[in-house]
Amino acid sequence: MNFHILTLFPEMVMQGLSTSIIGKAIERGLISIEAVNIRDYTTDKHGKVDDYTYGGGAGMLMQAQPVYDAYQAVAGKISGEGIAKNKDENVNSRARVIYVTPQGRTFNQKMAKDFAKEKDLIFLCGHYEGIDERVLEEIVTDYVSIGDYVLTGGELPAMVMIDSISRLVPGVLHNEESATTESFHNDLLEYPQYSRPEVWMGKRVPEILLSGDHAKVDKWRLEQSIERTKRLRPDLYEKWKLRQE
Ligand code: ADE
DSSP: OOEEEEEEEEHHHHHHHHHHHHHHHHHTSOOOEEEEEGGOOOOOOOOOOEETTTTTOOOOOOHHHHHHHHHHHHHHEEEEEEESSSSSHHHHSOOOOEEEEEEEEEEHHHHHHTTTTOOOEEEOOOOOOOOOOOHHHHHEEEESSSSOOOOOSSHHHHHHHHHHHHTTTTTSSTTTTTHHTTTTTTGGOOOOOOOOOOOEETTTTOGGSSSHHHHHHHHHHHHHHHHHHHHOHHHHHHHHHHHHO
């Protein structure tokens, strides 16, 4: 799985994604992450990538030209397939281009699973007041948000999404089971877990977990998941209940 990130702050995403599990996955060749500096593609002799908005309004807008040329450089490299002539062609046969924006669909585990099937993904990170609409129309296939709040740029959302997609790539998590038993799998939150010691601050690990009876443990965990989901995420619980019927 290859991630390509179009950004004005390549060092931010590379640093953020080079440690721990994701860093190991890169070292092991399971995923690759390339940050492309949009500024390297501007034709402006002063290296400018933004300008005022037509019609007035506060702030600066990222211009179409450097974004498009950065995209073309990446798309041209991917599988040597060349560049999509238009957005529709992109949807059908080219790498998906995800524009991270608060105006997009809210990212969730189901979308992470869907994106994890791709060979290449291109993330486009905006800054300032956003990006000229014309280049978005030309190259973007997916508009995705990470929640109803506004950040200063798209780098953190892109990193959030790349982290959650990467851990679904086969081999990235050593324990394959953990990607299927954790929270949001089956619309339920994960059950509570305990490690040594058996008693900590006077609190005892639930007796059933020490019983060695796997069927009973599984039943207890499912009950805990259901109870916890009902209490903490009634919206998810309703979804789960509907699916049971
Ligand atoms: N850029 C700024 N805020 C964002 C958000 N909430 N999600 C995705 N991209 C963003």
